[in-house]
Amino acid sequence: MNIVTSQERIWQTTLLIPEGKVVSYGQIADLAGLPGRARMVGKAMRAAPKSMNLPWHRVLRSDGKIAFDKGSDSAKLQTGLLQEEGVVVNNNRVSLAQFQWQPDLNDMLFQLKF
DNA sequence: GGTGTGACAACAA
DNA sequence: TTTGTTGCCACAC
Numbered sequence: 001m002n003i004v005t006s007q008e009r010i011w012q013t014t015l016l017i018p019e020g021k022v023v024s025y026g027q028i029a030d031l032a033g034l035p036g037r038a039r040m041v042g043k044a045m046r047a048a049p050k051s052m053n054l055p056w057h058r059v060l061r062s063d064g065k066i067a068f069d070k071g072s073d074s075a076k077l078q079t080g081l082l083q084e085e086g087v088v089v090n091n092n093r094v095s096l097a098q099f100q101w102q103p104d105l106n107d108m109l110f111q112l113k114f
Numbered sequence: 115g116g117t118g119t120g121a122c123a124a125c126a127a
Numbered sequence: 128t129t130t131g132t133t134g135c136c137a138c139a140c
Contacts, residue, residue, distance in 0.1 A: 006137080025122050036135055042121035043137070059121080067121040074121080116140105123134085 006034055007044035014045075017058045020086045021101035022094055024062045031103060042067065057081040064096040 013032040017023055023031075025038040034040060041059070048054045057078040061067050068075035070092040079089045087099050 026124095029122085034136095036123085037137085038122040039120060039135070040122090040137065045121055056121080061121085062123050078121095118140090119138085120136105124132105126132085127130090 006032070006037065006040050007047055009033060010041050010044040011048055011052065011054060014054055014056065014059065015052075016103070017055050017101055020099070022058045022060050022064075022082070022087060022096070022099045023101045024060055024064075024096075025067070026062055027101075028059060038062075058085075058087075058101075060094055060096075063093070064100075065093040 009032040010028060013028050016031075025041040026036075028041045029035060029037040032041075045054070045056045045059065048056065059067075066075050066078050066089070068078065075092060079092070082089050082094065087094055
């Protein structure tokens with residue numbers, strides 16, 4: 001009886017993404033407890049109401065590219081929002097090695113700092 | 115309940 | 128790097 005829909009879990013997970021970081025659709029799905037359901041994430045983003053202030057712009061494809069066509073308005077908007085947060089976007093794509101969010105592990109490493 | 119579709123991912127060439 | 132294929136699952140017909 002899981003009354004909570006998949007997309008609600010996806011939204012909650014998406015809200016956890018820190019500024020200046022990005023994640024892939026698959027990663028969101030994974031963190032939301034829905035491995036392999038990357039496409040559901042896209043649908044959830046589309047269905048998400050603006051009022052919840054969802055950071056959808058921090059969600060990219062697995063290779064770091066923005067999910068929209070380069071020329072589209074949405075892609076431009078997303079690029080702008082990311083750059084405002086300090087994320088560098090080149091030719092419609094982001095360097096995941098530099099900006100991909102690594103939950104918990106990131107904090108752990110930061111605290112340990114050997 | 116079959117079929118097509120989708121803000122995706124992994125893999126091959 | 129780009130393109131084509133296949134797997135994935137929810138949703139609309």
